[in-house]
Amino acid sequence: MKESGALMGHSNRVFCVKFNPQEPNMIVSGGWDRTIQIYDLRTRGPVNFLFGPHICGETIDFRHDGYTMVSGSYRMNDVLEVWDLRKL
Numbered sequence: 001m002k003e004s005g006a007l008m009g010h011s012n013r014v015f016c017v018k019f020n021p022q023e024p025n026m027i028v029s030g031g032w033d034r035t036i037q038i039y040d041l042r043t044r045g046p047v048n049f050l051f052g053p054h055i056c057g058e059t060i061d062f063r064h065d066g067y068t069m070v071s072g073s074y075r076m077n078d079v080l081e082v083w084d085l086r087k088l
Contacts, residue, residue, distance in 0.1 A: 007037075007046040007047070010029065010035065011033045012031055013031045013032045013033075015058075016030045016055050016057065016058050016060045020062050030055030030059070030060050032055070034052060034053065035050065036050040036053060036071060036083075050088075053072070053081060054074045054075055067086045068082065068085070070082050070083070
């Protein structure tokens with residue numbers, strides 16, 4: 001397994017973990033630390049992250065294209081966010 005960079009992973013509870021249906025080596029996870037961590041199973045630790053969503057349930061999902069992801073957040077504004085993983 002290759003080492004990833006200096007990304008630390010989650011700093012609080014994790015509530016949602018999803019496999020990307022089109023990328024078998026990609027897993028994303030979200031939780032209370034207001035991050036969505038992106039993992040590549042071929043490396044150790046996260047390879048990237050998205051900051052913002054406060055995930056409190058099963059509120060991450062992918063479209064069938066494999067690069068569009070939606071997240072739901074436990075906050076008053078901007079509850080739903082759509083992410084294009086090609087732009088990370």
